[in-house]
Amino acid sequence: KQEVTQIPAALSVPEGENLVLNCSFTDSAIYNLQWFRQDPGKGLTSLLLIQSSQREQTSGRLNASLDKSSGRSTLYIAASQPGDSATYLCAVVKTDSWGKLQFGAGTQVVVTP
Amino acid sequence: DAEITQSPRHKITETGRQVTLACHQTWNHNNMFWYRQDLGHGLRLIHYSYGVQDTNKGEVSDGYSVSRSNTEDLPLTLESAASSQTSVYFCASSATLEKLFFGSGTQLSVL
DSSP: OOOEEEEOSEEEEETTSOEEEEEEESOOOEEEEEEEEEOTTSOEEEEEEEETTOSEEEETTEEEEEETTTTEEEEEESSOOGGGOEEEEEEEEETTSTTOEEEOOOEEEEEEO | OOOEEEEOSEEEEOTTOOEEEEEEESSOOSEEEEEEEETTTEEEEEEEEEETTEEEEOTTOTTEEEOOSSSSBOOEEESSOOGGGOEEEEEEEESSSSSOEEOOOEEEEEO
């Protein structure tokens, strides 16, 4: 059974620092991995999607890496801003489970001005 | 603009009652999903559908049912609500099974 873990559960950084969020998964037979952002009382917004054949994806200040063999992904957010405060979740799709995401519990991020 | 909407946003019910949560999307996506989110567990898949008349059980389907009579809607029914079903419920849809679009959620309290 695929287990997805996100450490730490919560993180607080001053504005301007780079954020590093970690995600690990136990079964390397994945189709893709996604990072989502969730604001309080809101749904999830997809940030980055990495296919299993890719090593990283970038969008603006966000960069996500994927090391499938070691079961790890890292989301980097450069020069954090208070508006980056949210919960960040990673989710994987196994190769035999199209469309069925398995989520980590998330990392709650607070960026202080 | 196309969107996915869930209703109600908040619901309080009593144990043993039947409850239906609505999910409606206007993207014409074939694939729709229901997840529940609990503290410490992330989101867990309840049911999903790949098209009209197709429904499948997810990881935590006991006590829940869905039906898919058209492309736009996937209502989630709790047959006999239990306190363990107090949670936040999210509906999602997808055209490609890669990028999912999520609704804003329904907060359900079972007393």
